[in-house]
Amino acid sequence: MSANDILKSLHPLEVKVLLRYGSNDLIDTTRIQEDLRFNLGQCNQAVSWLTAKEFLVEHERVHRTVYEITSLGEEFAQNGTPDERILAFVQEHGSATLPEIASALGLENRDVGSAFGSLSKEGVLAMDAEKRVTVASGTPSERMREVRGLLDEAHGGKELAADRLSAVQNEAMAGISKKRGSAGSPFRLVERDEVTYRLTDAGMDAQENLKTAGVTGEEVGALTSRMLKDGSWRTAQFRAYNINSPPSRTLPGRRNPYCEYLDRVKDKLVSLGFEEFDGPIVETEFWNSDALFMPQFHSARDIHDVYYVKEPAHAREIEEPYLSQVAATHEDGWKTGSAGWNYGFDRDFTRRLILRSQGTVMSAKTLPKASIPGKYFGTLRCFRYDQVDATHLSDFYQTEGIVLGESVNLRTLLGFLQMFAEELAGATEVKYVPGYFPFTEPSVEVHIKHPVLGWFELGGSGIFRPEVTEPLGIKVPVLAWGLGIDRMALMNLGLDDLRELFSTNIENVRLRRGN
Amino acid sequence: MPKIELSQEALFSYLQTRMDDVELEKLLTVAKAELDEPVNDEGIVKIELNDTNRPDLWSTAGLARQLRLHRGAPMPDYGFVSRPGEAAETGTRRVIVDAGLQAVRPFIAAFAVTGTAIDEALLNDLIQTQEKLCWNYGRKRRSIAMGVYRSDLMKYPVRYVAADPDVTRFTPLGLTEELTMREMLSKHPKGQEFGHIVADASAFPLLTDDRGDVLSFPPIINSARIGAVEVGDSNLFIEMTGTDMPSLLHACSIVACDLADAGYTILPVTIEYPYDTPVGREVVTPCYFQTPVSTTVPYIEKLLGRTIAGDELAAGLRRMGIAATVTEAGVTIEPPPYRNDFLHPVDVVEDAMIGLGMDTFPPEVPSDFTVGRLSPAELFGRRVKSILVGLGYQEMIFNYLGSRRDFIERVYPESEWEAQHAAHVQVANPMSENFEFVRASILPHLLIAEAGSANAVYPHLVFEVGKVVRRDATDNYGSITRNSLGMLGADAEAGFTLINSHISALFYYLGRDYTLRESGDARFIPGRCAEIVVNGMAAGWFGEVHPETLEKFGIQVPVCAGEIDLDTVQGV
Structure with a gap:
């Protein structure tokens, strides 16, 4: 911190202490309280802050035993001790029984009893045959005089240091004091370290800087509404704040960074001319796989790859003519020019309800009603029969899309992939390699080089097979693509576990930083 | 997708050349293959094959054959493969x-x-x-x-x-x-x-x-x-x-x-x-059972996006092991005996692409003009989100699958379990009971989040805009997917008054009117739950969550919550 920063970091309490003393002054809290009219709390704050800054250093530490007068002691000092009051009463009103004295003075019987015991032993008072207290010597005992002296000295909250008391005083004090925490005594015995401090060279430098800057510690903290109304702000000196002191935490309403990332991807795709599609989470085998020309006997369609719906197990119907056209394409290629898969298409199985396993479902479902030329996309929750771990979730997002047009081809597909790589992922280099997807031919994977993270697979793509498009009524080429959006989100958010994207921990989500 | 392990020495021997990992990885792309693990101490490399219709690539010899051909090796002659009806002499075999x-x-x-x-x-x-x-x-x-x-x-x-x-x-x-x-x-x-x-x-x-x-x-x-x-x-x-x-x-x-x-x-x-x-x-x-596939150069050119000379095409296909006759009239290819992945002429197009090389197809900026649009539900959802954020809510996002215990048993009293079970879409083949039900409401996830977040500074105000799925006998699929808003407040002071004011502000800024009617929803304290009605249709509910529900989730602060069917409120 610069000298200026140090000045700004000083609290007015610190400023006042720094300005008050010289390099040879021995400073203790009592002295500060007297000199600067601080209360003990302010005094302790100022000392601890200045010590932490090494402007103040401990000079000496002395262990002390002191006696503090209690509220009872203050009352005794003012109104007399029980001893004094009993003596005065008997001298004034003549002899009386102990209960009469207690009642008249408002004291407890046993307190009066024990006081009389001492006074009687010391020959000040005596008791006659009728058990009435009478005056004996009538002169206060040495003990009484010592106690009175101690009370008078301490009256008003002054501490009495044990090592300053005479032997007699100490003896008298022993009878009227108890340790901290005990009640009912006029004095409290306190043991503590008394520390004296002195200003360091750095402290003296700071004092010099404060003087040069004209800082007094009397500057104004907050601007108040009253100062604005009465114009007193014009003459006020405003204390400079330490702008580097840590701010307090606030709990704002806030978007989830993962959702914000998904939104940015959607916005980018819209800016590239894509229209968003959406659809139900529960789907049929027909749209999930059959319409995508994946044969019903395909190994990827085993029971252990998709989630089946328990009830109802089947959709009531599949829309015609798509059902018949897709079925025929599987069986013998229909009119698509394909040989087909050469098996009997199962029209019950195709109605089987499942949880959508790939976003391509909605690409296929969009085809029958798509415009030409047309571009469509969706960010869709998909479900897979996978053991959940850092790289697999039971449900996750895929971003998929299609481009329909008389003039689209492999090179325009690569053009889109390049656009996605640069616009969505900030890629510096793009690489296209042949890929395999059951529903596209040719198929292309796009790998990109991220400026920080190196090479990774951005997504898959291809041109829909005619066996996919023609049964759904589309005669033009259709580019299809999908992006591994959850993985890109992980990289974007600096996370390495897919489960973190869907965290249920409120504090985690609150603390997550955007990117 | 199969993964194979093979001896790197054997592979190089079939290839009649050696290469480093970088070169091998690049070459493998012509077989849609990836170097899964580079060579280990035993000389074994692991390779992943992506094309499930090319089982000929799932062996050292088969993979090496494709790689060798692509590098220009001559096509092998497998004369032992007979033609159907051909009377080959096999003796006693x-x-x-x-x-x-x-x-x-x-x-x-x-x-x-x-x-x-x-x-x-x-x-x-x-x-x-x-x-x-x-x-x-x-x-x-x-x-x-x-x-x-x-x-x-x-x-x-x-x-x-x-x-x-x-x-x-x-x-x-x-x-x-x-x-x-x-x-x-x-x-x-x-x-x-x-x-x-x-x-x-x-x-x-x-x-x-x-x-x-x-x-x-x-x-x-x-x-x-x-x-x-x-x-x-x-x-x-x-x-x-x-x-x-x-x-x-x-x-x-x-x-x-x-x-x-x-x-x-x-x-x-x-x-x-x-x-x-x-x-x-x-x-x-072995018997040759494949049939020739015919197509035309213009068809291939149209899909690949550039002109391709006849001999260039034939050479490209040869690098994929395919003998092709290219004439003015058309292209006829004969699949090699070890391949059976030509269902349609489009399959020839892909081999042409790989054989000619991806590098020979420069990306082209698409020229068709189309208007981009977010879906109406997405746009409406974003309006909802910005209002909730303004009200001080943290947005959450949850998985959609969960257990019967979390979605039903902890939320509802036992008397409602069977009815609620019937309202949920259940998975017939769950991986575990933790992922057996599709959520029909966002509330359970909000309660799970609250239950696990007692260490987070209060107050908690959280929401999610997402999908829920409910059984619906009138639907062709027996269920419907809806866009929903779930919101929850948890704090010593959280109650009906808080959520009521937030619902009111939300509808005000959405420009939608609503009325309330008393609801006997068992998830809430009786008399402190309201049903939201929009255009005469039930559109959601909100209230103070019943302590029995809170206890089952182990939540020790009062919770108010609400859920709104956004499709109904939006009016679609």
Whole structure:
């Protein structure tokens, strides 16, 4: 911190202490309280802050035993001790029984009893045959005089240091004091370290800087509404704040960074001319796989790859003519020019309800009603029969899309992939390699080089097979693509576990930083 | 997608060249393959093959063949592959099929090989090919099973018969005692794994030689003698049985071409069927069963996006092992015997793309103009989110699958469990009970989040805009997916008053009107739950969550929550 920063970091309490003393002054809290009219709390704050800054250093530490007068002691000092009051009463009103004295003075019987015991032993008072207290010597005992002296000295909250008391005083004090925490005594015995401090060279430098800057510690903290109304702000000196002191935490309403990332991807795709599609989470085998020309006997369609719906197990119907056209394409290629898969298409199985396993479902479902030329996309929750771990979730997002047009081809597909790589992922280099997807031919994977993270697979793509498009009524080429959006989100958010994207921990989500 | 392990030395030997990992990775892309793990201390590399329609690539020889061709090597000549109807002379090498198999496992293909003594690397490769072909392509031995035998111990002709499973006994590979075929299903590990394929048949498939010595019990297990191939054997008999003739012949050609590439002489075998098959009653295998595919240069050019000269196209296809005739009239290709992935002319287009090289197709900026749009639901959802954020809420996003306990039992009193179960979409084949139900409401997830966040500074205000799925008997699919808003406040002061004011602000800024009616929803404290009505339709609810529900989630602060069907509020 610069000298200026140090000045700004000083609290007015610190400023006042720094300005008050010289390099040879021995400073203790009592002295500060007297000199600067601080209360003990302010005094302790100022000392601890200045010590932490090494402007103040401990000079000496002395262990002390002191006696503090209690509220009872203050009352005794003012109104007399029980001893004094009993003596005065008997001298004034003549002899009386102990209960009469207690009642008249408002004291407890046993307190009066024990006081009389001492006074009687010391020959000040005596008791006659009728058990009435009478005056004996009538002169206060040495003990009484010592106690009175101690009370008078301490009256008003002054501490009495044990090592300053005479032997007699100490003896008298022993009878009227108890340790901290005990009640009912006029004095409290306190043991503590008394520390004296002195200003360091750095402290003296700071004092010099404060003087040069004209800082007094009397500057104004907050601007108040009253100062604005009465114009007193014009003459006020405003204390400079330490702008580097840590701010307090606030709990704002806030978007989830993962959702914000998904939104940015959607916005980018819209800016590239894509229209968003959406659809139900529960789907049929027909749209999930059959319409995508994946044969019903395909190994990827085993029971252990998709989630089946328990009830109802089947959709009531599949829309015609798509059902018949897709079925025929599987069986013998229909009119698509394909040989087909050469098996009997199962029209019950195709109605089987499942949880959508790939976003391509909605690409296929969009085809029958798509415009030409047309571009469509969706960010869709998909479900897979996978053991959940850092790289697999039971449900996750895929971003998929299609481009329909008389003039689209492999090179325009690569053009889109390049656009996605640069616009969505900030890629510096793009690489296209042949890929395999059951529903596209040719198929292309796009790998990109991220400026920080190196090479990774951005997504898959291809041109829909005619066996996919023609049964759904589309005669033009259709580019299809999908992006591994959850993985890109992980990289974007600096996370390495897919489960973190869907965290249920409120504090985690609150603390997550955007990117 | 199959992964194979192969000896890097063997691969380089087939390639007739060596290369580093970078070059290998680049070359592998022409086979849609990826270097999964580079060479280890034992000299093994792991490679992942992405094309499930190219089982010919799932072996060292087959993969190397594609890579070698793409680098310009001449096309191999597999003259041992016969044409259907071709009368090839196979001498005594015959397999005679029993009529009883037609209903059990009707087809078989076979050939023999002779050459140098087989070494460990080749034997391992052969076993791996068998596993990958029969598991990934042969549907776990259901449609293809393969056996390899020591032909020196056999006497032709081989007989493929339907045997009585309780009478026929032999010693299976891996055991030392004889068992009946039925006993093998329960007592042999392979019987336990694959027995279900034949278990229901009255007769089991059996292969014997002419003397009656057992070769194997396909598709389950070889015999312990003829079926125990070892390093050093130089004469082998290889057969495949199955249910689908094209894939069987395909697999047979793949293995034969691999062994031919390894330097072995392939000796075809004649199969005699007592019944009709797609390739006749007598067939010599390996057999060419593919048909030529015709297309045109303009078709290929249209899909690939550039002009391609005829000889350039032919050369490109040659690099994919495809012999092509390119003329003005069109392009005709003949698939190599080891490939069967040409269903449509479009499949030729892809091979042309790979053969010509991806680098020869520069990306082109698309020129069609289209208008981009977010869906109406997305736009409405974003308005909702920005209002909730303004009200101080943290947005959350949750998985959609959960357990009956979290979605139903912890949220509702027991009297409602069955009705709520019936309102949820349940998964028939859950991975675990933790992912067995699709959520019908966002509230359970909000409560789960609250239950796990007692250490987060209060107050908690959280929301999610997402999908819920509810059973609906009127829908074709029996359920409907809806866009929903769930919101929750948790704090010592959280209550009906808080959520009521937030719902009011939300509707005000959405520009929508609503009314409230009292609701007896059991998830809430009686008298502190309101149903939201929009245009006469129930559109949601909000209130103070019942302490019984809170207790079941282990939540120790008061919670108010609400959920709104956004589709209803939006008016779609």
